[in-house]
Amino acid sequence: MRARSFAYPYVLWMALFVVAPIVIIVIYAFTTADGGFTFENFASMGGTYLSVFGRSFLLAIIATAICLLIGYPVAYSLAREKSCLQGIIVMLIMLPMWMNFLLRTYSWMSILENTGLLNRFFSAIGLFDLINAISGFINETFGTNLSTDLEYFEMINTQGAVVLGMVYNYLPFMILPIYSVILKIDSSYLEAARDLGAPPRTVFRKVVFPLSLSGVLSGITMVFVPAVSTFVISDLLGGAKIMLLGNLIQMQFLGSTYNPHLGSAIALIMMVVVIICMTVMNKFGDEEEQAVMF
């Protein structure tokens, strides 16, 4: 018995449960309920669907950008801490990820609600009274008609809350790959750059950042893919108001508007767009070794 035959059962398993499901998605996307070939599933996607596509990608891109803006400096300064401290910090960054993301997202509901903790805090420190007083003052002096009965900021069920949920859930996925790549950078490169007279800013721009690009790219994909396809975050923090691609797909399969053919078409488009994004990303970071999470 050859050692390579050990893989044959799994090859069969992959054919059945990895390849076949994707083939079925493609078949469903191009057929009608009675089995005929059609482009109707794609053609019917104009108007509201298009705006859902746009919103999903926009929110996911914003969330990814925020994750990068926060995650990169954190990873960079983390890589320069003492090594025993680094271990603890990395563990502390991973720890929240071990708690189910539904629970963590749920907790944001109680923080962001109209009567939630954040609004209670603002009202306790008199922020709303202050704003109302200022608006009242402006109304008196300029004769405008600003409202003076502000009681809470509307934070939940907004696009901002959804972006916040995405950043919160996926930030560790940005920090960890960048951190692991920065950690591997040979410090003699930095010394060489400094010896050759580069100021710190140039060392970062010309040496550290280019060498950490593979981590940045894998961080971006690890944040963007789940963010663009989420339906839970928009469900919990966006109420029913913020519809994303994930919600659209979920509705076609388990929700009120059961239509797996349309759902497959949407899923197929999402899959193709994600694959295109990944290929472009990999083109950029081709020669670099891939950063690994575990």
Place this chain on the structure above:
Amino acid sequence: MKERPSFGGRALTILTFIFLYAPIVVLIVFSFNSSNSRTVWSGFTFDWYVELFEDSLIMSSLSTTLAVSVISALIATVAGTAAAIGFFNMKKRMRGPLLAVNNIPLINADIITGVSMCLLFVAAFGILGNFTGWLNSVFGLDLPTRFTLGFGTLLIAHITFNIPYVILSVMPKLQQMDKNLMDAALDLGCSPLSAIWKVVIPDIMPGIVNGAIIAFTMSIDDFVISFFTAGSTSQTLAMAIYTMTKKRVSPKINAISTLLFTTVLILLVIVNIRSSRQEKKYNASLKAKKSVAR
């Protein structure tokens, strides 16, 4: 990197930690709240923990989660290790495409994996139902003709998305292994099978254990794929939590969070203490060897 992080970098790290942990602290604090409000504190109680353990729905979903995680992690570990050994012994021409297919569940968004498997199961059950119906009518049997999604499909889905993680953590260990070991075992009269069992497996054991742990945690944490493949008859803990966030709010949810969080925390601390002890032992033995060599 010799220099320590800047003040700004440290401040951002601390702010990130506040951001990451604030919702968790809120969840934990309000699990001891005596009223069922999630924003107003009104006294200390353990009632929600008692109610949690009396909730048969939550307890049964917990046992489903544990069952599916343990079984799928075990099967995925065995199958993934076998597959990795098989892949490793293949020609590169064969291995490349197969590993690419193996990566599909990792790259694909969860929701696409979930809905595509859901479609596959529904289609397969339709064909199976027709077939048993035909058998029944021809041979006068009494086989079931209607099949629904349930624990079986949930388990298949979990095994499918777990195997790639096992392969990814076993593969590097195989590549690090000394190729001569296998040849030596064969020269000394081992059959290929017993060479794999006695030489290869012990050598790659850390990778296998690591893969099993990753598979188990992925399984426990999964919501999206379970959501689409479990049907209405079986429910994992994550699904129960999702249903709870949709209904009237109960602090039982906070109690679950607290318990899960403490469990993970304790496990992580134990693992870390053990590994640092092993490191100390290793270092001590290294020192002893060195002093002997002198």
